[in-house]
Amino acid sequence: MNSDEAKFRLRAYRPGGRDADNAAFAEALALVERDPALREWFKNEQAFDAAVTAKIRSVAAPLELRAAILAGARIAPRRRLRFGPAWWAIAAAIVLAFTWSTFFRQPAQAGSLGEFAGFAIDDLRNGHHGGHGAALSALQAMLANPSTHLARGLPVDFAQLKNSGCRTLTFAGCDVLEICFQRAGIEFHCYILPRAGPGAAGTPYHLASNGMNAIAWNDSHYTYAVVGTAGAEAINRLL
Amino acid sequence: METREQTGDAQGIVGDGVFTLLVDRYYAALYRFALSLARNQADACDLTQQTFYVWATKGHMLRDATRAKTWLFTTLYREFLRGRRRDTRVTSLEDLPTGENDVADEEIDRVRRLDGALVLEALGAVAENFRTPLTLFYLEDLSYQEIAETLGVPVGTVMSRLSRGKDFLRAALAKLEQKSQIVPFPLMQRRQAP
Numbered sequence: 001m002n003s004d005e006a007k008f009r010l011r012a013y014r015p016g017g018r019d020a021d022n023a024a025f026a027e028a029l030a031l032v033e034r035d036p037a038l039r040e041w042f043k044n045e046q047a048f049d050a051a052v053t054a055k056i057r058s059v060a061a062p063l064e065l066r067a068a069i070l071a072g073a074r075i076a077p078r079r080r081l082r083f084g085p086a087w088w089a090i091a092a093a094i095v096l097a098f099t100w101s102t103f104f105r106q107p108a109q110a111g112s113l114g115e116f117a118g119f120a121i122d123d124l125r126n127g128h129h130g131g132h133g134a135a136l137s138a139l140q141a142m143l144a145n146p147s148t149h150l151a152r153g154l155p156v157d158f159a160q161l162k163n164s165g166c167r168t169l170t171f172a173g174c175d176v177l178e179i180c181f182q183r184a185g186i187e188f189h190c191y192i193l194p195r196a197g198p199g200a201a202g203t204p205y206h207l208a209s210n211g212m213n214a215i216a217w218n219d220s221h222y223t224y225a226v227v228g229t230a231g232a233e234a235i236n237r238l239l
Numbered sequence: 240m241e242t243r244e245q246t247g248d249a250q251g252i253v254g255d256g257v258f259t260l261l262v263d264r265y266y267a268a269l270y271r272f273a274l275s276l277a278r279n280q281a282d283a284c285d286l287t288q289q290t291f292y293v294w295a296t297k298g299h300m301l302r303d304a305t306r307a308k309t310w311l312f313t314t315l316y317r318e319f320l321r322g323r324r325r326d327t328r329v330t331s332l333e334d335l336p337t338g339e340n341d342v343a344d345e346e347i348d349r350v351r352r353l354d355g356a357l358v359l360e361a362l363g364a365v366a367e368n369f370r371t372p373l374t375l376f377y378l379e380d381l382s383y384q385e386i387a388e389t390l391g392v393p394v395g396t397v398m399s400r401l402s403r404g405k406d407f408l409r410a411a412l413a414k415l416e417q418k419s420q421i422v423p424f425p426l427m428q429r430r431q432a433p
Binding site: 008009011012014015016018019022024041044045047048049051052053055056057058059060061062065066068069070072073114115 | 259262284287291292344347350351355356358359362377378383384402409
């Protein structure tokens, strides 16, 4: 294989290392190791692809789409009873894929919580952080307190925080507040998104990407995401 | 007569649970794929919903459970092909890039500067046969072998289209940024006759 053939093949290599185990790329990747010019080309190609991927992933699906899909499926004439084991296998495959993407690899989308976690990671990587205000300081102090378990509820007054100068971003057309805090010397960033209406809490969603970990969860009124460069264990301890 | 579905038996609950898992796992990626194909939000939502509707009615026919992801992307693509009007855009073969252009640093910076919606708009400017594999590639959910399976084309064709498609995309991004930097000249007010 020469350099041009390697380039042709490696243009199909996904950024983030998801194809690292794909044998079809092994020869081309070996050539990258040996050829400095090819290595430089590959680095640029991957950087471009990673940038496009991040931007495309930042386009959020409309918030009401998930509910519409589930509602539409409920009225579909389903035949559920013939394929129980297959459904279990699919569930297992999804759970495995989820675990894999969470703990070992690049993230993937998983509904609104996953989207929000991805949004938080993207912002931590690219955003300019800052904010002020008394309400913000009080919440920051609470978040920094090791005895605070974030998933047990936070005293969030969204309007007051926003008006007091808390950094405000937009996610899927909605305002999101971002609050930086430190816990035991480790910096974290908490993102708060108001829910369209009261809803159930559900299971927290973990996401790992480019050395960052995020966890997203709901309470009855808000969706939260906390992101940091600390490991998944440190993020989990916050909840 | 009471049906098993009405009684909410265990397998029915499993079915609902798995369906929700599938929706949570893939609806956003499917929506983005649909958006790149249809190029408008309403049609993208319809396509995504239709895909899961097809799954709800026909998903039980899938024998190999590990293929659910490819099945969903394939179904969405087929639904798109079924519903669309014929694309009148013609790309002359002479216009096709060779797929051999290297990425310049400024092109990486350009992408980072642009908003996600604009990047998707640039992707939308790429001819459909290149755009479709390119979007699936950038969504990162499918390997190039799975993209080939989804689109029903040989793997070599996918590689070739990815290679050329990236050149198209870089050209579209440059054009888009150039366009967004043009400041429109203020229109002269038409004077009313006294």
